[in-house]
Structures are given as C-alpha cells and as structure tokens.
Amino acid sequence: MDLIHDKFVRFVKTEQLLPADHIVVLAVSGGVDSVVLAELCYVTGTRFVIAHMNFALRAAESKRDQEFVESLAAKLGVACHVKEVDTAAYASERHLSIQEAARELRYAWFEELRSSLAQVTPARIATAHHLDDSVETMLMNMFRGTGITGLRGILPRQQHLVRPMLCLTKDEIVAYANSHKLQWVTDSSNQLDKYTRNYFRNQLIPMIRTVFPHADQNLYSNLHRFQDAVMLYRESVERRLKKLVEFRGGEVHVPIRKLRMQPAWETILFELLQQYGFVSKQLSQVVNLLDSETGKQVVSDSHRAIKNRQWLIIASLVQEDAAYVPVEEIDTVVEYHGGRLVIANLENAFTFTDGKPGLSGGAQLSIALIESKQLRFPLLLRKAKPGDYFYPLGMRKKKKIARFLIDLKLSKTAKESVWVLESDKKIVWVVGYRIDDRFRISENTKNITQITYTAVNSTRR
Known part of the structure; x- marks a missing residue:
C-alpha cells in the first residue's frame, strides 16, 4: 500500500496543500476516511491538531464517536479539540435541514480554531473528502442545475480549506486502512437514503x-x-464580463443591447446572476425581464435584478434602516451613509444677471448655495420618503420629489438612495440634485450657507 502513500504525497506536493510551515486543523469524525487522513498526515510529518464536533444526533453513537476520536488523538500524540452542539435546535431556529445546519456549525467552528492557531503560526483546515465524494458532488450539481462550474466537483483548495485525499478513491482508502490495521467507527446515518448524498451513493x-x-x-x-x-470556460466568461459589466455604487450595471450582442449571451448572463444568489430556474425570468417595462424586477435571496430603460441593474436587497442625521449650526462636516457634506458660511460675493447668481462654469449639482437667514437649526438629513415635496429652484409651484426623480429618469435603486436636507419641516435640498426655490440666494442676500456634497459612490443612471 506504499503506492497509496506515495500518491497522497505527490498530490499534496503538486497542489501545495500542506506546507511545512503550517499547522493543520484536521476534521476527524472517526470514520475510515478521516482516520486514514490522520494516519497519512502523521506518517508524513505534517503538524496537525484534531477537531471533532459532536452533533448530538445519534445519542450513544455520537458519544462513542467522540471517545474514539479522543483516544485516536492520544495515540497519535496530538491535541484534540471537541465541541458538542445541539444541531437539531440550530436547524429548527434557522429553518435549515439537518445536513445544512451541521455543515454551518462545523465549518464555523473549524475556522474559529484555525484563526486562533493562525495568531501564532500559519494554519489551514483539512477535511477527508476523497475522489468518490467529488464525483457524487459533480452528479448532484448536474441535477441541481448549477451550470458548468458545478461539474468541477470538490476543489482541492478553497482559501484556508484543503482536501488532501481527493486523489484517492474510497476503495483505496479502505484498502490502506485494512493493510495498516487501522480502526475506525461507522456512522449509521450514512445508510439513511433520506439524505441526498447518501441516496446518490x-x-x-x-x-x-x-x-x-x-x-x-x-x-x-x-x-x-x-x-x-x-x-477554460471561466477564463472566457470572466473576460467577457469584464468588458460588459459596470460597477456603480455597489451595484452591477449591464447594458442590455451590448449583452445581447455577445455570443452565448444567456450563458454569460447565467454566470453573472449566479454570483448574486440567482438560481438556474430564474434565468428565463431575467431574460424576459430584459423586454419588460422599466422598474420590473426579479428577486433572489440576496439581490434583485431590475430593468431600467436600456440597462439591467443588480442590487443588494439589504437596505440600511431609515437614517436621520441632525445637522447643528456649528457643524462643518457631516458624514453619513450616502456621502459627505462640507458646510461653509460665506458673504454674498456673487454677481447677478436677471435675478440669478453668476457662477463661473455654470451651476454645480453637488453644491447648494442657500440663504443663511432662511435656515432653522438643527437641520435634518434623511432619506427621501413618499409624500415629500419641495419647490424646485426656478419654480413657484411645489412638486413631489418622487415625480421630480421620475422626470430625471433615475433608476429604481438610484431613487431609493436619494437624501434630503430639511429645515423646520421644509425640504431645503434634494441632495446632489436641486435646492428648494424658497431657500435660494438673491441680490439682497448678505450671508450664504454653502454645502458641498461628495458621494460615497455614484449610483446615478
């Protein structure tokens, strides 16, 4: 069985999975796969600690597994970390399957252990996934509709997580264990076909x-x-997406006409959507969205795809709570979620033509010039909300801010990102767009409050 040992060593070296200067958190359940991994790491001189999670799902059997792993660690002379969790309760609280809950719990804990060790020395996590596991994953992904990428199966390395036994089949692992007279325990739940992987297996x-x-x-x-x-496929897709996609203020903007000019454009769209939580069955919905009216959307668990004129916009569903930022008279700089305001008091040094201030270079939307005596402090900086209205500069009639933004042809997400500055329950400025005519300066203005707006990121479209 030295051939299996040599195969393991070559794979680890080729994939650079277990560097000599690293310590490894070895996930050991007590089954044959993880026992063989522990043995191979031991005989190859890999520095490691053992981590075993007791999921408390199989009563006495779970306790037996824990005791076996603790004795294995003692035999190998390595540290053993054990944690017992109430997997069923965790799954119920978060509406997860038992398998999903167990996966979240163990990987979160493994990462805690790794991070703790990494404060002293470089560290990685190693699991005992093998070639048959990878084939099962490939087949499951094919039926789940994960696309071409899912056909890779399990990867040897993902950030700090490595799988050193992906070069070995299950038969090879069992043969190695038997030839070296290794002992292991059997998880009876592996025979339950109610779990998807078990059914495939x-x-x-x-x-x-x-x-x-x-x-x-x-x-x-x-x-x-x-x-x-x-x-090869990923290289091609990423190259095309790089030329196609624009990132604006945390959003993804895709020109629809340019998208449709790409060869296999629906596949390119599918790969883009997958990155933002959309599943395969939603692709046709988004394709139909491209021909729908502005404002229509399709929603994933984390994002939404929105049609905005000739653009497809992908934006996060996470919205910050309604923010109210007081602005005091002594404030000169105000930082908030939407950007930054710099406030200065000036004397009126502007010349006027036909009742309007003559500004060199033309009016700048990012600068508001306001008659100071009209302001009542503290001012209130907040998100625009339904029903808000103001008197746009140059107009004597009020206009709802919602209609004003529609006339500007802003996207749905851009509208949702608009803030207003309020004084005594009157809108002073739709920040970055237009001041209220009631607060404008004139030739009789003596003192001016200048407010300069800098956006965190521009999302206008």
Whole structure:
C-alpha cells in the first residue's frame, strides 16, 4: 500500500496543500476516511491538531464517536479539540435541514480554531473528502442545475480549506486502512437514503454500475476533464464580463443591447446572476425581464435584478434602516451613509444677471448655495420618503420629489438612495440634485450657507 502513500504525497506536493510551515486543523469524525487522513498526515510529518464536533444526533453513537476520536488523538500524540452542539435546535431556529445546519456549525467552528492557531503560526483546515465524494458532488450539481462550474466537483483548495485525499478513491482508502490495521467507527446515518448524498451513493450510482460496469473509472476521468474545461470556460466568461459589466455604487450595471450582442449571451448572463444568489430556474425570468417595462424586477435571496430603460441593474436587497442625521449650526462636516457634506458660511460675493447668481462654469449639482437667514437649526438629513415635496429652484409651484426623480429618469435603486436636507419641516435640498426655490440666494442676500456634497459612490443612471 506504499503506492497509496506515495500518491497522497505527490498530490499534496503538486497542489501545495500542506506546507511545512503550517499547522493543520484536521476534521476527524472517526470514520475510515478521516482516520486514514490522520494516519497519512502523521506518517508524513505534517503538524496537525484534531477537531471533532459532536452533533448530538445519534445519542450513544455520537458519544462513542467522540471517545474514539479522543483516544485516536492520544495515540497519535496530538491535541484534540471537541465541541458538542445541539444541531437539531440550530436547524429548527434557522429553518435549515439537518445536513445544512451541521455543515454551518462545523465549518464555523473549524475556522474559529484555525484563526486562533493562525495568531501564532500559519494554519489551514483539512477535511477527508476523497475522489468518490467529488464525483457524487459533480452528479448532484448536474441535477441541481448549477451550470458548468458545478461539474468541477470538490476543489482541492478553497482559501484556508484543503482536501488532501481527493486523489484517492474510497476503495483505496479502505484498502490502506485494512493493510495498516487501522480502526475506525461507522456512522449509521450514512445508510439513511433520506439524505441526498447518501441516496446518490447507496442507490443511484450502484444502479448506474449495473448498466455501465466501468462507470466509476469513467466518472473519475471525466471529472478531471471537466475541471480543465471549467478553467477554460471561466477564463472566457470572466473576460467577457469584464468588458460588459459596470460597477456603480455597489451595484452591477449591464447594458442590455451590448449583452445581447455577445455570443452565448444567456450563458454569460447565467454566470453573472449566479454570483448574486440567482438560481438556474430564474434565468428565463431575467431574460424576459430584459423586454419588460422599466422598474420590473426579479428577486433572489440576496439581490434583485431590475430593468431600467436600456440597462439591467443588480442590487443588494439589504437596505440600511431609515437614517436621520441632525445637522447643528456649528457643524462643518457631516458624514453619513450616502456621502459627505462640507458646510461653509460665506458673504454674498456673487454677481447677478436677471435675478440669478453668476457662477463661473455654470451651476454645480453637488453644491447648494442657500440663504443663511432662511435656515432653522438643527437641520435634518434623511432619506427621501413618499409624500415629500419641495419647490424646485426656478419654480413657484411645489412638486413631489418622487415625480421630480421620475422626470430625471433615475433608476429604481438610484431613487431609493436619494437624501434630503430639511429645515423646520421644509425640504431645503434634494441632495446632489436641486435646492428648494424658497431657500435660494438673491441680490439682497448678505450671508450664504454653502454645502458641498461628495458621494460615497455614484449610483446615478
């Protein structure tokens, strides 16, 4: 079985998974896979600690697993970290499946351990996923509709997480364990077909073998080819997206006409949408959205895709709570979520033509010139809300801010990002767009309050 040892060593070296200067948090359940990984790390001189999470799902069996892992760590002479969690309660509170809850709990804890160790020495997390696990993942992804990228299966490394046994099949792992007379425990839940992976492992793949006896080897070979194909595919998609997508104020803006000129444009759109929580069945909805009226949207768990004239905009669903920022008379700089205001008091040094101040270079939307005596402090800086109205500069009639923004042809998300400055319940300035005519300066103005607005990021479109 030295061939398996050598295969492991070559894979770890090629993929640079277990550097000599790192310590590894080794996830050990007590099953044959993690026991073999612990043995291989031990005999290759890898520095590691063992981490075992007791999910409290199998009563006495869970306790047995914990005790076995603790004895294994003692035998190998390495530290053993154990944590017991109420997985069922966690799943219920967050409306997750047991498998999803267990995954969240263990990886969050593994990262806590890794981060703690990393304060002293570089550290990584290692799990005992093997080649058969990767094939199962590939097949599950195919049926889930995750697209080309899902056909890669499990990756050897993702940031601080490594899988050093992806080069080995389940049969090779069991053979190594038997030849080295290793002991392990068996998780009875692995036989329950109610879990998707177990169903693939225990039912679907064995049925495929009855029709295609060499299915395993073909799947192993295809997995490697798919990984290479995905690499080339991703390079092409990313290159096209880089030329296509514009990032504006935390939003993604895509010109619809330019998108449709791309070869395989729906596939490019699918890959973009996946990055923002959209699933495969929503692709057709977004494609239809491109021909809909402005303001229509499709929503994922975290983002929304919005049609805005000739643009598709992808924006986060997370909106900050309604903010109210008081502005005192002594304030000279006001920082807030939407940007920054710089306030200065000036004497009227402007010349007027036809009753309007003559500003060199023309009026700037980012600067408000306000007659100081009209202001009543403290001012209030807040988000625009339904029903707000003001008298736009140059007009004697009031206008709802919502209609004013529609006339400016702003996108839905740009409208939602508009702030107003208020004095004594009157809108002084729709920040960055227009001041209220009641606060304008004139030839009789003696003192001027100048407010300069700097946006955090521009989202106008």
